[in-house]
Amino acid sequence: MYQTGGTIETLLNKVEQHEYILPAIQREFVWRPDQICQLFDSLLQGYPFGTFLFWKIKTENLRQYQFYDFMRNYHQRDQVHCKKLDIIGENDRIAVLDGQQRMTALNIGLRGSYSWKTQGKWWSSADAFIERRLYLNLFECTDPESGTRYEFEFLSEDEASHNDEQHHWFLVSRILGMNAYDVMMAVMEMNMPDDRKPAAGKVISRFHDIIHNKPLISYYLEEGQELSKVLNIFIRMNSGGTTLSYSDLLLSIAVTQWSTLDARDEIHKLVDEMNQIGNGFAFSKDLVLKAGLMLSDIGSVGFKVENFSKENMCKLEDNWERIRKALLLAVNLLSSFGFNSYNLGADSALLPIAYYLYHRDLDNSYLSRSEYAADRQGLRGWLIRSILKQSGIWGSGLDTLLTSLRSKIKEHGQQEFPLIEMSIAMTERGKSLRFEEEELQSLVELDYGNRRTFALLSLLFPGHDFSHHFHVDHIFPKARFTKKQLKKAGVTDDTQAEEWIVMANRLPNLQLLEGSQNNEKREKLPHEWYEMMWPEPTARANHLHLQAIDSLPETLVDFGGFYHQRREILLARLRHILSEPITA
Known part of the structure; x- marks a missing residue:
């Protein structure tokens, strides 16, 4: 039967008290931060919240199944799975069959945090994952293109402390513990121009009313205890969605x-x-x-x-x-x-x-x-x-x-x-698995960012000990390939400079290099670095030959000749390795 009533505050209280739980048939939480922000913007704009599907499980049947708690503090590396619950007590519980993503989004936004990997940081790094909590910008900023009116963002405490003429950040989780008087006092105490406080106060008051007073929750309650029936309902409700x-x-x-x-x-x-x-x-x-x-x-x-x-x-x-x-x-x-x-x-x-x-x-x-x-x-x-x-x-x-x-x-x-x-x-x-000439011509110009480039280099240059971390590295440093640097090196033709900037990122200028060596090499020109690593001329020449480098110019101005010569050597190797059928 369909039932109406209940506020978001009441909903989250029941989540916290484990009156609402997740059955094992539910998937993981999959929403991105921007989807959570969009949900809160929709709520504040007064859009419909949607209906939930609940399953009432009688006390005597609770032990038959496995249940999980709702996510509160999402961490992309350390906490992506909902925690298993050991249900105790004599009360019936409500298992959520449809609406988990919305309820979890509310739980994270109003009670928890969301931590994702910072771009450029290693997964194992201690500072790669910053705890971010949901904030509301009290200065409205309508975006006609996206349809958003209220700006919600997941921010670190430091990011949220930087307010300006377009932003005044309010920690969303504060709203749960506030009454009408608290809202009024919060606005009065805010460090913003007095003429902007009335509009900011209206935003907080509206947000408070939506969370505490509006009966936005409606749901269909299934009271049958047969798992097969419930599973069928679950599949019918979810199989039409593209995200599941x-x-x-x-x-x-x-x-x-x-x-x-x-x-x-x-x-x-x-x-x-x-x-x-x-x-x-x-x-x-x-x-x-x-x-x-x-x-x-x-x-x-x-x-x-x-x-x-x-x-x-x-x-x-x-x-x-x-x-x-x-x-x-x-x-x-x-x-x-x-x-x-x-x-x-x-x-x-x-x-x-x-x-x-x-x-x-x-x-x-x-x-x-x-x-x-x-x-x-x-x-x-x-x-x-x-x-x-x-x-x-x-x-x-x-x-x-x-x-x-x-x-x-x-x-x-x-x-x-x-x-x-x-x-x-x-x-x-x-x-x-045989490669035609057209494919080989394409492979020999794979670029630095292509996911296949490592595989190709490891095929062309076997014998590395990959228990150590290897990078795809530029032979002539990428930092040298700007119009300013090239002009300084003697490349005055703008068209040629643009071509070389592209060529610098392609396979003939790439090699596999162990992480420690890559750090040592930095922006050194290759002849300088190779002389440092292999001081003995014969040993250096042998190593360069293994790397498909028959001649290594000492200046950047000769890069074009180096590139085309190495391209032909690599192409010949590819023809030898890949153009024939695979054999034992």
Whole structure:
């Protein structure tokens, strides 16, 4: 039945007291800070808030299910999952089936904080994640283009302290503890021109009224206790939305059908563990769920309802520890090849590798033992080829491809990674790993920011120990390629200068360099740096030859000749490596 009434303040009090809880079938919180800000602007403008879908669970049934708390202080690295709840007491509870994102947005905005990674900082850095809380600018700033009228922003305490003629920031969470008198006093005490206080006071008063007095909450209450009925309602309510993936709905089925392990908890923990390996990855729970289907030899690997039968989910649970071990080993293998979230570019490429490791029941010794060296190199070459294909090996037709590759590994992968058989299977599906001349010409001019550039350089220059962190680095420093610097070096033609600025970022001027060496090199010209690193002329010449550098000019004015000569050397190497079919 539909019910109306209740304020936002009352709603959040019930969230805090765990009267409103999240069932295990719910997904994670996925809203961005700007979406939260937009919700609060809509509330303050008086737009409809939407209806919620609640499920009343009787006390005697609470122990049958797993429940989670609402997110309050979101941290992009350290706290992205809702905390598990141990429900105690004799009261019925309300599980939220639809409306979690809005309720969590209110909870974070009015009671908590949102911390995301600062651009340019490493994930492991202590200062990469600044705690930001929601603030309201008391000076209205209508934006006709976006339709916003009230400016809400997540700011650090320091950022919020900087007020000016266009901004006076008010901490949104203060409103919960205020009454009408507090609002009046807050305005009087504000450090702003007196003629602006009446308008600011109206904004705070309106905001206070919306949170404390307006009965904005309306909901449909389902009181049936049968989980199958509730799951059906949940899927019907959510499957039409574009922000909720179909895998979320199917994961909800797995959650209800595992008998010993907590599917949601296990999958989230595994995703976190995978993403913390090496220099960090960004694998999703969708990928892990698909890996579960693939490694358990379930169906066609696709996210189809029939693949999530009780029988299949029991099989997935029974195999979970081996699946977990194979996925972690596969990610460690990718890390040993130098890959991370910034340069992998094709997360699904992990799946055939994980299936191979799972099929052979290999352990961590695969990463280092010499008897596996040739197999590792063959697998690495196959992986890099698949990543370099611009046409997209891991895009359309993915489920069909994965099913076929699984079959080939199962049939031919008892002793080694079946390169030839997999390559043939991929060619048959229009995903050949052979490169035509047009593709090679495109690859030899990949630019510095392309996610495939690392893979290409690691193929062209093998033998690095990627247990150390390697950067894609400019040979002639990028900082030297401004019109001012080029003119100073003797390049007076503006057209040539513009061409060189572009060329400086392309493959012929790029190399792989270990992090410590990259810091030492800085803006030195290459001849100067190489002389410092390899003082002995013969050793230096040998190293340069390995780097496809046959001659190294001492001045920037000769960059053009260096670039074109190295381009031809790299292109010849690519033709040798990639134009032929893959072989064992």
